[in-house]
Amino acid sequence: MSKYFANIYDTVNTLWTGMRITWGHMINIKRDNVTLQYPEERWPRPERNIGFEHEDYNVIRSRLHVDIDDCIGCLKCERACPVDCIKIDTIKAPNRGEDIPEVKHTGETSNGTKKAMVVSRFTIDMSECCYCNLCTYPCPEECIFMVGGPNSSKHPIDYEFSEFDRTDLIYQFAKKLSPEQKDGLQNPKPEAEA
Amino acid sequence: MTVDMLIDWFATIGDFPILSFLLAVIISGVPLFLIMALNAMVAVYVERKVSAFMMDRIGPMGQGPGLHAGKWGLLQTAADAVKLLVKEDTVPETSDKFLFKMAPYIIFIGAFLGLAAVPFSSVLQVADFNVGVFYIIAVGSIGVIGIVMAGWASNNKWSLYGAMRSAAQIISYEIPAGLSIIVPIMMAGTMNLQEMIHFQEGNVWGILPNWIIFNNPFTFIAFFIFFISAVAETNRTPFDIPEAESELVAGWMTEYSGFRWAVFFLSEYANMLVVSGLAVAGFLGGWQSPIPGMFDTGAWGLFWFMGKLILLIFVMMWFRWTFPRLRVDQLMHVCWKVFIPIAMFNIFGVGIWKLIFG
Numbered sequence A: 001m002s003k004y005f006a007n008i009y010d011t012v013n014t015l016w017t018g019m020r021i022t023w024g025h026m027i028n029i030k031r032d033n034v035t036l037q038y039p040e041e042r043w044p045r046p047e048r049n050i051g052f053e054h055e056d057y058n059v060i061r062s063r064l065h066v067d068i069d070d071c072i073g074c075l076k077c078e079r080a081c082p083v084d085c086i087k088i089d090t091i092k093a094p095n096r097g098e099d100i101p102e103v104k105h106t107g108e109t110s111n112g113t114k115k116a117m118v119v120s121r122f123t124i125d126m127s128e129c130c131y132c133n134l135c136t137y138p139c140p141e142e143c144i145f146m147v148g149g150p151n152s153s154k155h156p157i158d159y160e161f162s163e164f165d166r167t168d169l170i171y172q173f174a175k176k177l178s179p180e181q182k183d184g185l186q187n188p189k190p191e192a193e194a
Numbered sequence B: 001m002t003v004d005m006l007i008d009w010f011a012t013i014g015d016f017p018i019l020s021f022l023l024a025v026i027i028s029g030v031p032l033f034l035i036m037a038l039n040a041m042v043a044v045y046v047e048r049k050v051s052a053f054m055m056d057r058i059g060p061m062g063q064g065p066g067l068h069a070g071k072w073g074l075l076q077t078a079a080d081a082v083k084l085l086v087k088e089d090t091v092p093e094t095s096d097k098f099l100f101k102m103a104p105y106i107i108f109i110g111a112f113l114g115l116a117a118v119p120f121s122s123v124l125q126v127a128d129f130n131v132g133v134f135y136i137i138a139v140g141s142i143g144v145i146g147i148v149m150a151g152w153a154s155n156n157k158w159s160l161y162g163a164m165r166s167a168a169q170i171i172s173y174e175i176p177a178g179l180s181i182i183v184p185i186m187m188a189g190t191m192n193l194q195e196m197i198h199f200q201e202g203n204v205w206g207i208l209p210n211w212i213i214f215n216n217p218f219t220f221i222a223f224f225i226f227f228i229s230a231v232a233e234t235n236r237t238p239f240d241i242p243e244a245e246s247e248l249v250a251g252w253m254t255e256y257s258g259f260r261w262a263v264f265f266l267s268e269y270a271n272m273l274v275v276s277g278l279a280v281a282g283f284l285g286g287w288q289s290p291i292p293g294m295f296d297t298g299a300w301g302l303f304w305f306m307g308k309l310i311l312l313i314f315v316m317m318w319f320r321w322t323f324p325r326l327r328v329d330q331l332m333h334v335c336w337k338v339f340i341p342i343a344m345f346n347i348f349g350v351g352i353w354k355l356i357f358g
């Protein structure tokens, strides 16, 4: 009989303990909250360069970006890529180093190199890219790079590039050229040739 | 009460008894339904928030006024209601289609009828019966029929298990609930809810309001037995073995979707309202103010009643998000070996107390 009442006492006591705990969590929600409302709030990104001490080593391999105005169309990055996800088409420019306003082509890079090629297509399929960073080293103009990290001044970090369609992961960097414009560049008019 | 008043008032206009009766029922029934719907919307929102806060989460935050930039997800349940209404209404191929479609409405009727006798204030009560307590307990059992119907008609083992468990549980827990609600009936000497609340006027021992719960130690225990049994009757955690997600998918609700499921939800929350209303009227002084003699005129009655109701519903949520589910045998143990003997003893004690002190 005494065990019966001891049981009841024990039950009430432990239930009350549990209720006190949940109550405590409820009123201290401001302090204890663990939910991060993702698009509005984010965890701070760790500021670090892991691994090799070379401070230019771009460890934050978040996404490739190409400053297309600086690209001379040398195809070195395309050849370096182990998975062949960079595709570049070029057309010989009529006059080396001259602007072509109708296709928004600038004649010189920011380093002063005169461009011989108009880049008519520059796509990187980020769904194939293995983020090996190998394409960025050979680039003579340093215009293909991983965003963020040491390059934060050129382009902010972006590691949230999800898309609804896989083809949207093929990034287009070259300026859009219409077929006529391409044709005009490929088959220059006789006067220009002369 | 409103029904009677309306019928009397119609009688002064002209002599058309059936029409006036129908009108009176509709006029008092529609607000009741609105209360039910509003209660479900608000209570679901609050429940989600309370559960979230107790688990260190923040609950729904997206849908608010000004979607997504929204404020605290205030419109979340409105969005959910719209979603439920436009959802596909599936009826299983092999189910007993007639019973399957009927079940939600039977459960709904049980909850709705119970709500009709809840005394929201001294005048706001749809029907003032002289057997109010008895009536609420009686119509409360209609829900079991609906649950068993739903479980049987779904033609699904989980649903049937859930329904059987629910029947066993509700029928068992009606006994301690009934035995405990006898205590205020003995104290007040009436089954009429308004008279019972009027009995609780004034104060006891100088400071406490003269609510039945404070009247003597037996009523104090009786309140807790009644309240816990009431939680069990509404099939809420820790007594939710009929729907036990981890064992029975969703118990007797497994096969339901869309609007019918929304009706189940509506009824669950309305049931909470009804049993809490009965507990408030029977033990916590109904619409009487907690400070005797102050703030007890007019609309204050409604305020106090709703306040006590909300408090009890909150405690139900608090239970739900604190306690783990009881096993079937534990459930029966608590009911038959703990609650019923103590409730019996309570009745005896209150009888003696009344003989000596009252």
Ligand code: SF4
Binding pocket: A064, A080, A081, A082, A083, A084, A085, A086, A124, A128, A129, A130, A131, A132, A133, A134, A135, A136
């Ligand atoms: S990071 Fe590697 S895989 Fe990606 S484009 Fe550059 S070379 Fe190719």
Ligand code: SF4
Binding pocket: A066, A070, A071, A072, A073, A074, A075, A076, A077, A078, A088, A138, A139, A140, A141, A142, A143, A144
């Ligand atoms: S290596 Fe640099 S300059 Fe050469 S094609 Fe690639 S991006 Fe352009």
